Amino acid sequence: MALTAVLRLPARALLRPWALLRGVALGRTEAAAGIRNGARRFGSQHVLVEPAAAAGVAVMKLRNPPVNSLSLELLTELVISLEKLENDKVFRGVILTSDCPSVFSSGLDLRELCGRNPARYAEFWKAVQEMWLRFYLSNLVLVAAINGACPAGGCLLSLTCDYRVLADNPKYLMGLNETLLGIVAPFWFKDSIMNTIGHRATEQALQLGSLLPPAEALQVGMVDQVVPEDQLLSTALSVMAKWLAVPDHARQLTKSMIRQATADRLLKQRDADIQNFVSFISKDAIQKSLQTYLEKLKQKKG
């Protein structure tokens, strides 16, 4: 089934994504392995979800090699996977991490931002909004175990989580670097980081497009903990245990009380935000900037 067909499915189908994932994206081998092991494990092409050793906790791994760029497909699968976990009473918390070596996520897929038509830009941006809204407002406890570079949209995804643990590696830079690409982070990207690191630090980080190494990311509050790489998952599990010790209903209502107003700012103007994006990204000067950036990335190796 094509992705566009998945997106056109009625809401009730999306509320039962087990079937959807089985039918659409679950690899046969993985499905067989899941049944054979009796484990509540599922996967789609770009997202692998497996139960953690701790009860009630799932590990969600992004796997869109080489760098987990957030394509329309990956964004859609992330939302479906989260919704599936939310609808499964067994799970109370999710550890979000990467299956790609040394990159958590390289951010929005630049190929989605270049050379496409307005309808496709609109569809893509709606999926970016949806990912942010669903993850930001999730009832589950979300802990990001950041095991690689985390620029731009990758950083945004981690900022939707309740807690961020970053592996201590100088190559694992993190931040919203949009200005360095000649583009502007939308207001809800800005809100996400400002709610996390505060007003003054955001003024600097966002205007400069800073990509911070672990010690600086910790100092500014972009992450909550930096740990040796081999302790990343165990730390994320310890953090999760602490959060899950709190009664769900009280924690969920508190989370919603803190986050809903930020989400509402986007919810009230989703269509206008899509139109802004489409008109901004379609400008010749912006397209030129992005093409140049993408070329530089490709030439970096040579």
Ligand SMILES: CCCCCCCCCCCCC/C=C/C(=O)SCCNC(=O)CCNC(=O)[C@H](O)C(C)(C)COP(=O)(O)OP(=O)(O)OC[C@H]1O[C@@H](n2cnc3c(N)ncnc32)[C@H](O)[C@@H]1OP(=O)(O)O
């Ligand atoms: C008045 C105000 C109006 C405001 C209106 C606002 C409207 C909205 C405006 C638009 C907002 C857009 C917001 C955008 C958010 C984003 O997320 S943009 C993406 C930004 N991402 C980056 O800058 C990261 C780029 N990548 C890297 O820095 C590195 O790749 C890495 C992640 C550090 C990994 O390095 P390394 O392991 O060395 O891998 P590479 O060799 O660099 O890459 C491997 C291949 O992957 C390709 N690639 C990398 N990143 C991306 C990507 N994001 N998208 C697509 N492809 C990517 C890279 O080119 C390599 O390709 P090949 O050479 O073909 O192998």
